[in-house]
Amino acid sequence: MTSNDTPAKSSPLKKRSIAGSFFFKLPSGDEKQAQVALFRRSGKVNTYQHKLAPISGSVEKDDASPFATALREINEETGLTLSSIELLRVGKPYSFVDQSIGREWTINPFAFRLKDKSEGGKGEEGITVDWEHDGFGWFNPLDVNESDEFGGVPKLVNSLRRVWPEYDLGPKAGKAFTSGLQQLRNDHENGARQLAEMAVLTLKNLIAEMDSHAIDDTWWANMRMAAWHICKARESMGSAITSAVVKSLDRVEAIFTQDLSPSEKVRQMIESIEDQLNQREMTTERIRNTFVDYLRQNVTHNAEPKNRLAVLTLSSSSTISACLLQAAADLGIQLDLRILESRPLYEGVTLASKLLEVGSESTDFTVTIYTDASSALAAESVDIVVLGADRISSTGDVSNKIGSLPLVLSQKHVAPKAKVIILSETEKVASPGSIAEHEVEENDSAELVRTWRGGVKGANIIEDALNDAEGTSTSCKKVHVRNVYFEWIPARFIHAYITEEGLWSVEDIVKRSNWVGNEMDRFFKEL
Known part of the structure; x- marks a missing residue:
């Protein structure tokens, strides 16, 4: 109490949002051999001096996201870049108050796998600690604890278990989970x-x-x-x-x-x-039946009945192949199937082989395979564009294999009367949010580079440049190969969503999106 018996006011808590990154080594992918790196904070830092911790730092206003903060802090404090690490887990954020230093922390935990030299990384030898740490060591994740003897920062176990649930699952369940x-x-x-x-x-x-x-x-x-x-x-x-x-x-x-x-x-x-x-297992059959009914009512039996249907698609989908073959059989029409090869994994070629392999004498169709760059040529005079979906946004935009958007834009120009049809399970509808909030999946550039080997002039020069991924400060010769799998098709370009629950509208999609969001909140919000 003060001299006039008025309660003393405590200083307001300083709020800080932190990105905390754990490095893991996973020999042979076995969680029993997993090791996690913990760094000993130096005496020069402001808080928790000489305590064991993950690589951590404050989320600054200029950082695009906590993940961007994590990458920046990793580079600053260890010298490692994305060529030496791989995102392994994104933990559920949480907050706690440390009254002893007047702070409220919001922790955004991440786990990264440390790549060894055989994978193009620098391995453990590539870690160079800066002034914020006195060194680091490797630990069995299950041995990490909150005791004074272990010497970790506050809530270390809580942060760890959020990226390594194996901590709580037990050995058998942990193995199944991993x-x-x-x-x-x-x-x-x-x-x-x-x-x-x-x-x-x-x-x-x-x-x-x-x-x-x-x-x-x-x-x-x-x-x-x-x-x-x-x-x-x-x-x-x-x-x-x-x-x-x-x-x-x-x-x-x-x-x-x-x-x-x-x-x-x-x-x-x-x-x-x-x-x-x-x-x-009944989902594909339901989608197939809805697809055939839609074609019968909207495409093949309109003012100008058709005995031949020109269909353009890409990528490999058992649902698409089943729907196309069923349509040919049930409607008694010839299918003119045009398929983009779908690099770098050539799923379109796989789709063509599936159709040729399972097609029966009762189905009348021809298959033409086009290069991805030939989408305008392939789209000429088509009746329908048939695509799958990997995600559907809450407003009806569809994420599908890269090349889908150029295909649709080409169709809009050369065959504007054609219909764009999405074949999708309703479970692919995402929770509420804009498409900008969805993660963009970048994949190994080696998948692309491998397709150039043995026949593309100069491919070896590109590959050599990529192998020197870290580059040098004096070099002006840099090369990047992006291997993105998915892109978005705006809802305004889509004529029909064919699902196992029938023909859906954008309003149906909004309802399902809200349900998913509510369920996610119910199960995960309080974790």
Whole structure:
């Protein structure tokens, strides 16, 4: 109390938003051998001197995002760039107050995998600590703790477990979780639908392997945290994955709240998720039927009935191939299929081979493959452009394989009467937000470079320049090869959304988007 008995006013808390980055080494992808780097803060920093911590720094007003802050701080404090690290996990942000120093911290945790030299990285030898640290060491993540003897910064374990849920899952469940996430991250062949199924299977395997002796609130929180990371494993496919996962969580929650033995809860949870997976098998058939009905009513039986249908598409999709073959059989028309090759993985070529392989005598079609740059030529006189979707924004914009937008723009110019049709599961509708908020997936430039080898003059010069990715301060010869997989098609260019629930409008998409957003808040907001 003061001399006049008036309570002393405490100083207002200073609020700081921080990006904290953990480096991991994952030998053979085995979580049992995982190691995390912790850095010893020096005596020159303002807070938590000589404590162990991840690489961290304040989010500045000029930083585009906390992730941009993380990359800047990593470069400043270790000398590493993106060529030596790979984003592994994005943790759920959280806040806490440290009254001892008058701060309220908001922590944005990230996990990066340290690339070794065989992958083009610099490895551990490339880490050069600056004045903010006295050094660093490698630890088993499960050994990190909050004790004074360990000597970590406040809430170190909370930050770590948000990028490494294995900390709480136990060895068997941790292995299932790590394996499932790696499979999702590394699969660049399957589409969003298949990845969503993989995500649900990962959740199912996780439930089967978690400790079922006490299915309590802690169990449920650990489950939701793991599900958060499953949803974030592939941002470009995140809409389909998230929708499928929150549907699974709906089912799991309904059983979790019942008065049953732990073993019975686990049994029913697994059975319910298996039922969800079985129901997904009927999705393609429903989309196929809606597609055929749409063509019958809007394309082939209009004022000028057609006995031949010119269709332009790209990329590989089992849904598209099934729909096209069904249309040819049910409508009794000849299909003139035009397919862009879809570099660098040539999914369009794969689609053409699928159609030729499964087509029967009852289907009459021809297939013409075009280079991606020939989209205007391929679009001449087409009746419909058929595309899939990896994401659908809350306003009806569609994210699909790169090359989709030039294809549609070419069609608008050379065949303006053609219709653009999207074939998609409803689970690909994203939560509310603009397309600018969606992650852009950059992929390994080596995928592109490999396609040039052996036949493209000068390809070796480009490759040599890329191998010197770090460059030098005096060199003016720099090269960048961008390998982006997806781009957005504005809703105004789209005539129809064909789904397993019928023909959808933008209004239907808005409703589903709001549902996804509400479910995400319900399961993840309070983590």
